[in-house]
Amino acid sequence: MAQRTRADALSRERIVEAAVALLDADGERGLTFRTLTERLATGPGAIYWHLANKGELLDAATDSVIADALTAEPGVGSPQDEIRAVALGLFEAIDRHPWLSTQLAVQLSRSPWGTVTPRIFESIGRRVSALGVPEATWFTATSALVHYIFGAAGQNAANAQVLRFGGTDRAEFLRAAVDAWEGLDPGEFPFLKSIAGQVREHDDREQFLTGIDLILTGITAQGRS
Amino acid sequence: MAQRTRADALSRERIVEAAVALLDADGERGLTFRTLTERLATGPGAIYWHLANKGELLDAATDSVIADALTAEPGVGSPQDEIRAVALGLFEAIDRHPWLSTQLAVQLSRSPWGTVTPRIFESIGRRVSALGVPEATWFTATSALVHYIFGAAGQNAANAQVLRFGGTDRAEFLRAAVDAWEGLDPGEFPFLKSIAGQVREHDDREQFLTGIDLILTGITAQGRS
DNA sequence: ACCTGAACACCGTTCAAGT
DNA sequence: ACCTGAACACCGTTCAAGT
Numbered sequence A, B: 001m002a003q004r005t006r007a008d009a010l011s012r013e014r015i016v017e018a019a020v021a022l023l024d025a026d027g028e029r030g031l032t033f034r035t036l037t038e039r040l041a042t043g044p045g046a047i048y049w050h051l052a053n054k055g056e057l058l059d060a061a062t063d064s065v066i067a068d069a070l071t072a073e074p075g076v077g078s079p080q081d082e083i084r085a086v087a088l089g090l091f092e093a094i095d096r097h098p099w100l101s102t103q104l105a106v107q108l109s110r111s112p113w114g115t116v117t118p119r120i121f122e123s124i125g126r127r128v129s130a131l132g133v134p135e136a137t138w139f140t141a142t143s144a145l146v147h148y149i150f151g152a153a154g155q156n157a158a159n160a161q162v163l164r165f166g167g168t169d170r171a172e173f174l175r176a177a178v179d180a181w182e183g184l185d186p187g188e189f190p191f192l193k194s195i196a197g198q199v200r201e202h203d204d205r206e207q208f209l210t211g212i213d214l215i216l217t218g219i220t221a222q223g224r225s
Numbered sequence C, D: 001a002c003c004t005g006a007a008c009a010c011c012g013t014t015c016a017a018g019t
Helices: A012-026 A033-040 A044-050 A056-072 A079-096 A098-112 A116-128 A135-166 A171-183 A188-195 A196-201 A205-225 B011-025 B033-040 B045-050 B055-071 B080-096 B099-110 B118-130 B135-166 B171-183 B191-199 B204-224
Strands: none
Touching: A012 A033, A012 A044, A012 A205, A012 B033, A033 A044, A056 A079, A056 A098, A079 A098, A079 A116, A079 A205, A098 A116, A098 A135, A098 B099, A098 B135, A116 A135, A116 A196, A116 A205, A116 B011, A116 B191, A135 A171, A135 B099, A135 B135, A135 B171, A135 B191, A135 B204, A171 A188, A171 B191, A188 A196, A188 B135, A196 B011, A196 B135, A196 B171, A196 B191, A205 B135, A205 B204, B011 B033, B011 B045, B011 B055, B033 B045, B055 B080, B055 B099, B055 B118, B080 B099, B080 B135, B099 B118, B118 B135, B135 B171, B135 B204
């Protein structure tokens, strides 16, 4: 077959874009070299000309989506407000692209200080340094926020993935989870039983932001002491 | 070949034990049905008699290691001290078994309220409810702690994995990371540059616990208001 | 009931060959 | 320089057959 014309030429960006679309549509198992080459009407060798391997493709897809979420900069406000806005932007990006929850962990374990973590640290940390707490606490405070964001968004994305592919709705899903605890040895999970009502009624986004506020309160309270 | 004698009979537990050993030795890619059946001197069909598929095997491995970490109960102390002890136990389990960092995310996305999350919620939450803050805040406070633990331990495990298999030591690793930022566009990462020194000298475990304290401070401060 | 092991479908990756 | 596509090694899983 003839070579591609300039208009439909492959590029790293076009490949990454197609990969994100496949991941969004069908989750992690939706992206294989077969589905990808079919969508791009090419062969596997063409992909390998632009990227080293599948890991690099997944890293690039992750990085592209996270970068988008971070460049939608929040309006100017107090450092607290801006931190809330950046955190919520990440939370929503992970909600829209649930495959990120697994992928962030994988990429982290491949190269912990690759490109995503520094980007997020920088965005959050810049606002932490404007909170008026001692410089010696900046790194720890930023770490606490970033780790919380990763953990909470991961849990949320996990929920989102099950809701999207599992064929159940949110109410049914939460009820099933709570029912499962109640079926457990009653003496073993007293705390979970006591908060079952709160779990059934909570709003994920709101709870996520309350957690951010909790940490912000801790940062400024410790910074003053 | 003759069937196994009772002494070396297979069981779910023996299979999970072998899987954990393989994961500890060589990370995620160390566990395949080939390596597993070789180690157990059996065939793939035998594994499938005891477990439904590889996902269930990984879930069981994860669950077994986390359960171990949580049953090493801390001595009696203030709720704060006990929360610190439980958190540190999880942190160290993930440090000893770095494959958990990826696996927790994967398992979460398969069944968010499976067996690991409730166990951890219960252990942390029971102590949160002893802090003397309003019951309405228990769920959110516990979520914040658990998500922070997941996020922070994940990052730490990622570091541990690179240090173990990457052939570099910690000082070199941190220096390389910091050097990488400094090589970046100087105007793009001013915050990271400003804390480079703190990053180079920080102790992971200590920073993790400081983050726990930060959140505990936030919980009790908000609880009072 | 528990295990064996050949066979299958699918995956990421390579590479000689084309333009 | 960029792309094609057959071929390869490896993986998780199945299943008819054995004890």
